Every structure is written in structure tokens, then in C-alpha cells.
Amino acid sequence: MRPPVEVSVFLLSLLAPAVLYTLNNIPALQEPLPILGVGLVVLGSFLLLLSLVVRNKTKVDPLFYAFAEFAFTCLVGLTNALEQDGFISGFMRFYLKMGEPHLSTAYAIMMSYWEGVFHYILFLVIIHCMFKGKPYRSLGLLWAGSSIAHQIVLIPGVVIGKYGSSIKPAFWRNTPFFVAPFWAASVLFSRPRQMPIVKADTISAEQSxxxxxxxxxLLLSILLLGTMAFSVFRGFVVLDCPLDACFTYIYQYEPYLKDPVGFPRVMMLGYLFYAVPLVTIFIYGLMTPGCSWMLDWTLFFAGAMAQTQWCHIGASLHSRTPFTYRVPADKWWPVITLNVLLAVVPTLLALRCYTNPTYFMKPVPKGQSDKEKKKN
Structure with a gap:
């Protein structure tokens, strides 16, 4: 009897540490171009193995191959995080030296933990749902938001940060991993949303x-306004705003924002130019009935904010971050509290929309509502 597909993906992904350990001990492959070539061959071979796993399936969702391939790279990331924090050794030395040296930064380590735990579990659950005929669209959107946020911070951060002058060929293996989440998100958004059946009277009453x-x-709207204000403020801070409040904040509260690695600067600009407009639209959606798009975009946004804030908070405290850029001990509680709230508020908004979507359903025409009353 063949094991379930998710079990097969789990077992195949466990090959990642073995592959890394093997490559770490073959000197001939520890040069920039061979590293890129071997990486592409490994990823291609994994896709071939995946096709063998599902060869007897009559219909396979194309997203399966993306999710399963990402599951493999998740364990590569987890291996990197564990080695950088000293739990294991002998897996990543060659790749950090001649491949992607930025993976030794505190931000990349926290990113690797997020991928190796949260994303990995999410992929296995999604693949299980996929082959059991269960809905997985919402989980997919949660991942898409998280993964896209990861990519739009990581790649520009490497280019503009202190590692921009030492980019090696292996860095370009990130290209398909940058494109794939956008493609997956477009596929997921285009698929029909599953909505609960709610009586027209109930919808009308809620939307009135x-x-x-x-x-x-109302509370969520106030918290979202606070999220906007904090995001705008930190955007001004990383843009070197001369106001005393900005100067005080970056030097006395969050010096990590000026870390030369570049990731915190890119993240704050991402909040300023992308998160703030989205939050503005969400506040509009909370005030205007029938905005069904709230059900999808709040999930997407929650995934993005959870991922970026996990990396930002962890990196600002991690020992790999130089001491001068870490959160000062006497400012730890206010800074961490504000950053945690920045991740929690979008999650609460997504939960509110997901668990009680009545207000966001399309308004029922008055004639249809009257017909339903007559039937009852």
C-alpha cells in the first residue's frame, strides 16, 4: 500500500540535510558556479521524484509541485538556522562562503526558522487537504502573503545592504522562488471562495x-489606525527624517532599523508603501457592507505581517546582530510590545473576517429578501 502523498513529501524533504552534508564535503563543488549548477540539478531531481510520487493520480493540482518543492527548501532553511545557532555543524559552511553569505545574518536565521517550522507544517497540511478533497484556499493565501513578504524584503535587502557587493551566482537561484509565490497567489485568488449559507434577513440585519x-x-478599526501611524512613523525614521522624535526613536528605541544589512530598511519602506494603503482599504471594508474581498486579503495580509514581524523582532534581539543595533534592555518592553501588536492586529482582523463573514457578503436585493420572508 502506497503512503499518503503528504507522507511521501515529508520523507523526500528529509533528504535536504543529507544533500547539504554531502556537498559540504566535496571540495570540487564548492565554487560559485558549481554551487548554482548543483542547486538547480538538486531542485530538478526533486521535481522528478515528486512526479513519480503522484504518477498514479488522475488529476494533480499544479500548485502541488510548487508547495512540495518549497517544502524541500524549508528544511534547507531550517538546517541553516540550526547550524548558525550552533545546534549542528558541517552542513552549510560551503554554501555560506561561496553561495549566499547573507544567510548567516540574524534576519536570515529568523527567516529560516519561520520557513522550516511554520511554512513546512503549512505545506504538509495543504498537500494533505489537496489529495483528500478538502478546501485549502485560505491556507494557501496565508502562505502566499507570508512568502511574498519574505521575498520582497530578502532580495532587495541583499542588493542594497552590505552584502550587495558580494553577490555570487548562487543568489540567482532565488529567482524561481521569487516568481512562484506571485503565480500561486494569482491562481488562488482566481479560484472561487467557499462561503457559508446565511439567510438574507441575517445578512440585511448585520449589514444595517x-x-x-x-x-x-470599531476596536479593530482603532487598532488599524494605530498600525498605520506606527508604520508611517517608522517609514520616516528609515528615510532619515530630521524630526527629533525620529532621531530619538532610532537611537534610543530601535537602533536595528539602521543595521547595514539592509533588511530592516526595506521592511519599513514596504510597510510605508504597501501595508499602509492596504490597512486604509481594510478600514474602509469594516465600514462598508458587502466588501467580500476582505475575506481573502485580510488572510494574505495577516500572513505577510506575521512573517515580517517574526523576522524583525527576532533579528533585533538575536546575538548575530551587533550589540549596538539590538533593542536596548531598558526599552525592551515598549518596543517588543508595539512590534508584537503589529503582527497580532492583522491576525485578529483575519480571524474576525474568517469566522463571521456575514457583514462582508454581497448585499441581498430587497425583492429577494421579501420573497424569503414570505416563504418563512
Missing amino acids: KSLLRRPVD
Whole structure:
């Protein structure tokens, strides 16, 4: 009897540490171009193995291959994080030296933990749902937001940061991993959303309530306004705003924002130019009934903010970050609290939309509502 597909993917992904250990002990392959070539061959071979796993399946979702391939790289990332933190050794030395030296930074280590734990579990659950006929669109959107946020911080951060002058050929293996999440997100967004069946009267009653009569939504709106204000402020900080408040904050509260690795600067600019407009739209969605797009985009945004804030908080405290750029001990609680809230608020918003979507459903025409009353 063949094992379930998710079990096969799990077992195949365990090859990642073995492959890294083997390559780490073959000197001939520890040059920039051979590293890139071997990396592409390994990824291609893994795709071939995946096709053998599902060869008896009548219909396979193309997203399966992307999710399974990412599952393999998740364990590569986890291996890197464990080695950088001293739990294991002998796996990544060659790759960090001649491949992607930026993976030894605190930000990349926290990113690797996120991929190796959260993304990895998410992939296995999605693949399980995929072959059991269960819905996985929402989980996929959560991952898409997280992965896209990861890519738009990592790649520009490497280019503009202190590692920009030492980019090696292996860095360009990130290209397919940059494109794939955007492709997967477009596929997931284009698929129909599963909505619960709710009576027209219930929808009309819920959507007739103003924001003041919905205390949860009112609180979320206030928290989102706070998220906007904090994101705008930190965007000004990394743009070297001369205001005293910006100067005080970057030197006395979050000196990590001026770390030369480049990742925190790119992240804050991403918040300023992408997160702030999205949050503005979400506040509009909380005040306007029938904005069904809230159900998808809040999940996407929650994944993005959780990933970036995990990396940002962890890196600002990690021992790999020079002491002068870490959060000062006497400012630890206010800084960490604000950063945690920045991840928690989008998650709470997504949970509110997902668990009680009535307000965001398309309004029922009055004639249809009257017909339903007559039937009852």
C-alpha cells in the first residue's frame, strides 16, 4: 500500500540535510558556479521524484509541485538556522562562503526558522487537504502573503545592504522562488471562495449596523489606525527624517532599523508603501457592507505581517546582530510590545473576517429578501 502523498513529501524533504552534508564535503563543488549548477540539478531531481510520487493520480493540482518543492527548501532553511545557532555543524559552511553569505545574518536565521517550522507544517497540511478533497484556499493565501513578504524584503535587502557587493551566482537561484509565490497567489485568488449559507434577513440585519454598533469592528478599526501611524512613523525614521522624535526613536528605541544589512530598511519602506494603503482599504471594508474581498486579503495580509514581524523582532534581539543595533534592555518592553501588536492586529482582523463573514457578503436585493420572508 502506497503512503499518503503528504507522507511521501515529508520523507523526500528529509533528504535536504543529507544533500547539504554531502556537498559540504566535496571540495570540487564548492565554487560559485558549481554551487548554482548543483542547486538547480538538486531542485530538478526533486521535481522528478515528486512526479513519480503522484504518477498514479488522475488529476494533480499544479500548485502541488510548487508547495512540495518549497517544502524541500524549508528544511534547507531550517538546517541553516540550526547550524548558525550552533545546534549542528558541517552542513552549510560551503554554501555560506561561496553561495549566499547573507544567510548567516540574524534576519536570515529568523527567516529560516519561520520557513522550516511554520511554512513546512503549512505545506504538509495543504498537500494533505489537496489529495483528500478538502478546501485549502485560505491556507494557501496565508502562505502566499507570508512568502511574498519574505521575498520582497530578502532580495532587495541583499542588493542594497552590505552584502550587495558580494553577490555570487548562487543568489540567482532565488529567482524561481521569487516568481512562484506571485503565480500561486494569482491562481488562488482566481479560484472561487467557499462561503457559508446565511439567510438574507441575517445578512440585511448585520449589514444595517453602523460601525458604532459593532464594537469588535470599531476596536479593530482603532487598532488599524494605530498600525498605520506606527508604520508611517517608522517609514520616516528609515528615510532619515530630521524630526527629533525620529532621531530619538532610532537611537534610543530601535537602533536595528539602521543595521547595514539592509533588511530592516526595506521592511519599513514596504510597510510605508504597501501595508499602509492596504490597512486604509481594510478600514474602509469594516465600514462598508458587502466588501467580500476582505475575506481573502485580510488572510494574505495577516500572513505577510506575521512573517515580517517574526523576522524583525527576532533579528533585533538575536546575538548575530551587533550589540549596538539590538533593542536596548531598558526599552525592551515598549518596543517588543508595539512590534508584537503589529503582527497580532492583522491576525485578529483575519480571524474576525474568517469566522463571521456575514457583514462582508454581497448585499441581498430587497425583492429577494421579501420573497424569503414570505416563504418563512
